[in-house]
Each structure stands twice: as structure tokens, then as C-alpha cells.
Amino acid sequence: MIHTLRRLAAGLLVLAFVSAVTGADTVSELLPPPAAGQVRVVALGDSVTSGSNCDCAAFPQLYGDLLHNRSAVPVTVDNQGVAGLDSTGLLQELDQRNSPVEQATKAANVVLLTIGANDFGDHHDDVTSGQCTGDCVSDEYEQLTANLGRILSRVHDLRGNLPTTILMTGYWNVFKDGDVAKQQYTPSGRIASDQLTIRTNNAIAAAARADDATYVDIYTPFENSTDITALLASDGDHPDSAGHALIARLLLAATPNPLPTSPRQGG
Structure with a gap:
């Protein structure tokens, strides 16, 4: 026990010395x-x-498992998804020094990004009742567009000059879909929700094009499926196991093989 404590104390002294020299704040x-x-x-x-x-x-x-099977190299996955998170919240997490999100992003050579639907949550009832035109979410859309660019820039800052694959998914719907939407939303509300989804996806795709990220279309495979309800959980708002499996396959198909090894070019 005494030897163990001595080794621990010595280790702490070394760690303190290295931290002082390097200026590092965390292990x-x-x-x-x-x-x-x-x-x-x-x-x-x-x-x-x-x-x-x-x-x-x-x-x-699921994506990590598929990538491992394809590449035959070790793949670790850090899922930092948070229910209810919007683009402003994600940007704040990335900007928070030594936050789990910041640290995980620094260490990752593949970044999966799904964000934007919750930016319009305050207008859910207006949109799904069909009362909302595009103008009622114009401020939120403008903020989302700006935040997406800032999020990508922050990811690159954290990664430094290291090669990084960034995959940005869109949405099949920013609100509910399938049988649940048919029961809860008006016909005009379903149309408005679909239009807002397309608009959101266009913003995500544009952000990807302006960067060196890859936009992954989720909308088309979900909406063109035989029965989108079969891809959704009972709440009509989230994927079920089949939906998650489909997203994972779409992400893998969009992943370069092999992964890039050259540093990012451009600012």
C-alpha cells in the first residue's frame, strides 16, 4: 500500500510538472x-x-461498426448527441474550453454532424397547423445558416491541420412524420413542415459545399421509402432501429475509402 501511494504521488508530481511546462489544463x-x-x-x-x-x-x-468492418482497423465512437440541442447550443459546447464536446472533437478524425431541427422548435405549432409562412422562421433560418458556418470553422480550429472527414446529415423532417404527423397535423401543416425541412436541408448542404464537408441526404431515402412510418419510432419524431440502420449505411456510403491522410487545404 505504501509503495502504491509513493508511485501515485510520484505520478502526480510528474503530471504537475508536465502541466506547468506545457500549459495543459487537462489530462x-x-x-x-x-x-x-x-x-x-x-x-x-x-x-x-x-x-x-x-x-x-x-x-x-452502427456507423462505427460498419466502418470497422470495411476498413479492418480499430474504430472508436464518441456519441455526444444531446436531446433538444440546437445549433447555438452546439456552438457553445464547441467553444467551451475542455468541454467533453471540445475534447472529443479534437481527437476525432471523423465528425458526424446532425443539427438544425431544434432551431425551429418555438414555431412548431405555427408550422404544423399551416399558419406559418416562411417569414415566421426567417430569423431562425438566418441564425442557423450563420451557426453552421461557425460550427464547421470551430471544428477545423480544434482539429488544427489534421485530416478530418466531416459528414453532415440533413433531416427527413424537422418535425414529426408518417402516421403520427397525419393524425396530429393539418394537411397544410404537413406541407409547411415538409417545406421547412427542405429549406433546412438546403442550408446544411450549402454549408457543406462552402467547406470541405460532405452533405449526406437523409430526406430522399426516408421519404421515398415504401412506408416512412416503418423507419420511425412510435412518437413519429425519431428513427427506430431500421431508421438508424439506414442512416448508418448512408453515412458509410458517403465516407471516403480510404479516409484522407492529407491536411485540410484552405481556410
Whole structure:
């Protein structure tokens, strides 16, 4: 026991010395870089990412398994999805020094990003009742557009000059869909929700094009499925196991093979 305490004390002294020399504030900043060939995935986003209302593996873990099977290298997945998160909240988490999101993003050479639907939550009733035109969400849309650019810029800042694959998904619907939407929303409200979803997806795709990120279309595969209800949980708002599996496959198909090894070009 005495020898163990002495070794622990010596280790703490070394850690304190290294921290003083390097200016590092956390042990995680002292960790060695990933081993060659290792893939670290961080999933950033809202309740779709976190796997809410589905007693199943969420798409980030399924994607990690598929990527491992394809590449035959170790893949670790850090799911940082948070139910209810909007783009402003994600940007704040990325900007918070030594937050779990910041640290996980620094360490990840693959970043999955699903964000934006909750930016319009305050107008849910207006949209789904058909009372809302595009003007009622214009401020939120403008803020989302700006935040997406800032989020991508922050990811690159955290990654430094390291090669990073960023995959940005859109949404099949920013609100509910399938049978639940038919029961709860007016016909004009379903149209308005669909139009807002397309507009949101266009903003996400534009942000990806302006960066070196990849936009992954979720809308078309979901909406063109034989029965979108079969891809959704009972709340009509989140994917079920089949929906998460579909998202994972779409992400894998959009992932470069092999992953890029060259530093990011451009600012």
C-alpha cells in the first residue's frame, strides 16, 4: 500500500510538472495522438444522434461498426448527441474550453454532424397547423445558416491541420412524420413542415459545399421509402432501429475509402 501511494504521488508530481511546462489544463490534452490507422469518430447533434425514443443502437455506433468492418482497423465512437440541442447550443459546447464536446472533437478524425431541427422548435405549432409562412422562421433560418458556418470553422480550429472527414446529415423532417404527423397535423401543416425541412436541408448542404464537408441526404431515402412510418419510432419524431440502420449505411456510403491522410487545404 505504501509503495502504491509513493508511485501515485510520484505520478502526480510528474503530471504537475508536465502541466506547468506545457500549459495543459487537462489530462486529456496530454494523451498521445491516435495510433496509426486508428479511427476516432465523434457524433455531434441532437436527439436523432443521441438515439432518443429508440431502445436500440443509435446510428453513430452502427456507423462505427460498419466502418470497422470495411476498413479492418480499430474504430472508436464518441456519441455526444444531446436531446433538444440546437445549433447555438452546439456552438457553445464547441467553444467551451475542455468541454467533453471540445475534447472529443479534437481527437476525432471523423465528425458526424446532425443539427438544425431544434432551431425551429418555438414555431412548431405555427408550422404544423399551416399558419406559418416562411417569414415566421426567417430569423431562425438566418441564425442557423450563420451557426453552421461557425460550427464547421470551430471544428477545423480544434482539429488544427489534421485530416478530418466531416459528414453532415440533413433531416427527413424537422418535425414529426408518417402516421403520427397525419393524425396530429393539418394537411397544410404537413406541407409547411415538409417545406421547412427542405429549406433546412438546403442550408446544411450549402454549408457543406462552402467547406470541405460532405452533405449526406437523409430526406430522399426516408421519404421515398415504401412506408416512412416503418423507419420511425412510435412518437413519429425519431428513427427506430431500421431508421438508424439506414442512416448508418448512408453515412458509410458517403465516407471516403480510404479516409484522407492529407491536411485540410484552405481556410
